[in-house]
Amino acid sequence: MAQPDLTNEELLTTTRAVRKRLDFERPVDDADIRDCVRIAMQSPSGSNNMTMQFVVVKDDAKRAAIGEIYRQCFDIYKSMDGVYAGSIQKDTDVEQAQQDRVTSSADYLGQHMGEAPALVIACTAGRVDGQPGLVAASTMGNVLPATWSFMLAARARGLGTAWTTVGLMMEKELAEVVGIPFDEVQQVCLTPLAHTKGTDFKPAMRPDPDTIIHWDTW
Numbered sequence: 677m678a679q680p681d682l683t684n685e686e687l688l689t690t691t692r693a694v695r696k697r698l699d700f701e702r703p704v705d706d707a708d709i710r711d712c713v714r715i716a717m718q719s720p721s722g723s724n725n726m727t728m729q730f731v732v733v734k735d736d737a738k739r740a741a742i743g744e745i746y747r748q749c750f751d752i753y754k755s756m757d758g759v760y761a762g763s764i765q766k767d768t769d770v771e772q773a774q775q776d777r778v779t780s781s782a783d784y785l786g787q788h789m790g791e792a793p794a795l796v797i798a799c800t801a802g803r804v805d806g807q808p809g810l811v812a813a814s815t816m817g818n819v820l821p822a823t824w825s826f827m828l829a830a831r832a833r834g835l836g837t838a839w840t841t842v843g844l845m846m847e848k849e850l851a852e853v854v855g856i857p858f859d860e861v862q863q864v865c866l867t868p869l870a871h872t873k874g875t876d877f878k879p880a881m882r883p884d885p886d887t888i889i890h891w892d893t894w
Contacts, residue, residue: 679834680875689879691828694836695785698870704794708833709869716826721818727801728819729861731854734794741853743790746866749845750786774881785838785868792868797854798823803862816864823865836872839865
């Protein structure tokens with residue numbers, strides 16, 4: 677499959693959470709993963725101290741174990757009214773239709789996460805449990821931009837990702853599957869990584885920018 681020919685703006689506006697259109701049958705080349713990490717490493721890092729780490733899981737048994745943990749966490753998530761996508765009601769039929777599509781897509785990944793040919797766990801050295809906001813923001817700021825850069829790089833190569841945090845309900849169990857030192861390393865995101873079925877993704881429906889801009893004062 678040819679890689680998508682995208683402008684900068686198209687890359688930024690069409691890198692979507694891909695779930696139902698992940699190709700579980702086609703392997704992802706290690707060289708492509710390394711290239712995405714290479715690009716991710718160019719993201720901001722406070723004090724030029726790179727604390728981001730990426731755990732790439734391709735082993736069948738480990739992917740299956742992670743998928744089962746994610747499924748259990750997703751079942752808990754579905755019981756959380758006002759948090760679970762399916763419990764959120766929108767104001768218009770058009771907005772609700774989009775919400776329903778998101779819910780169906782998320783539900784699908786909840787059952788099939790472990791089937792992706794690669795799973796990527798983004799981490800940072802150090803934990804932010806109970807830390808002041810400055811420390812937490814600085815620590816997370818070392819890995820969250822890198823993870824998004826990884827996803828943009830993946831999209832540019834015809835690969836799909838989906839930012840998920842539901843599995844953090846059982847972060848310690850996930851750590852045990854792949855040997856992450858839980859007391860020393862914080863997980864922030866679990867994403868599937870796979871070639872996509874087609875590359876024609878579109879910008880999502882969003883409100884007018886002025887609905888979230890505060891000019892000079894809140």
